[in-house]
Amino acid sequence: MAQTLFVVSAPSGAGKTSLVRAVVRRLNSLTVSISHTTRPQRTGETDGVDYHFIDIPTFEKMVADDLFIECATVFDHSYGTSRQWVEQQLRAGNDVVLEIDWQGAQRIRAQLGATVGIFIFPPSINELRVRLEKRAREDSDTITRRMEEAMNEMRHYREYDYLVVNDDFERAVDDITATITAVRRGKKPAQRPPPTSLLRLL
Ligand code: 5GP
Numbered sequence: 001m002a003q004t005l006f007v008v009s010a011p012s013g014a015g016k017t018s019l020v021r022a023v024v025r026r027l028n029s030l031t032v033s034i035s036h037t038t039r040p041q042r043t044g045e046t047d048g049v050d051y052h053f054i055d056i057p058t059f060e061k062m063v064a065d066d067l068f069i070e071c072a073t074v075f076d077h078s079y080g081t082s083r084q085w086v087e088q089q090l091r092a093g094n095d096v097v098l099e100i101d102w103q104g105a106q107r108i109r110a111q112l113g114a115t116v117g118i119f120i121f122p123p124s125i126n127e128l129r130v131r132l133e134k135r136a137r138e139d140s141d142t143i144t145r146r147m148e149e150a151m152n153e154m155r156h157y158r159e160y161d162y163l164v165v166n167d168d169f170e171r172a173v174d175d176i177t178a179t180i181t182a183v184r185r186g187k188k189p190a191q192r193p194p195p196t197s198l199l200r201l202l
Helices: 016-026 056-064 083-091 102-112 125-135 140-154 169-184
Strands: 005-009 030-032 068-074 077-082 095-099 115-121 162-165
Touching (some): 016 095, 016 169, 056 068, 056 077, 068 083, 068 102, 077 083, 077 102, 083 095, 095 102, 102 115, 115 169
Parallel strands (some): 005 115, 115 162
Antiparallel strands (some): 068 077
8 A cells, every 4th residue: 555645734823743743643654754944942842853953054955965855944944854754654654744834735745746735723813823822932023923924824725635623632633533544544534624714814
């Protein structure tokens, strides 16, 4: 059976990383890619677990050596997915999840075609703002900018195959798990549609 590359995108604050981790714990033969980034490490993050944190010259050298299957600039920092790691995992019989932004998703789709895209929505715009504010890492200017970036990310939802709403964490984990399981079995997953109040704004 051919392995599948799942591409998961979401606006910052939609809970994508925690959701994907919970899904990967539940399913066999599913691994999540650890991206390389030039973004500074945040408190609580571990190098080699959350990201491979590298400096700009190292990132540029990796781009020049064609070591990334895709890369993009997000919020002023560079992010890239290791080509070798993804290919190794697929060859080893694992399905792979890439947690990347809409630009990376477009590049992966253009290169490989056969990917499955999952887009995760927050329950509402207000809830997204509250979640971004709760992170409290940023000043209000940055939160405003993050909100704009989040809206921009969400405007690309139509480019994805399946939509999931993170209104309740466990339910969203169930939805993503069910989607991946259905795709693996060649079935069409059931979907809960995102709130129309949110879609209307996009
Ligand atoms: P954060 O810095 O908050 O962890 O992530 C910022 C954004 O970068 C998120 O939208 C995340 O999905 C995206 N991102 C993380 N790794 C990659 C990657 O390897 N490639 C691309 N294109 N985007 C990434």
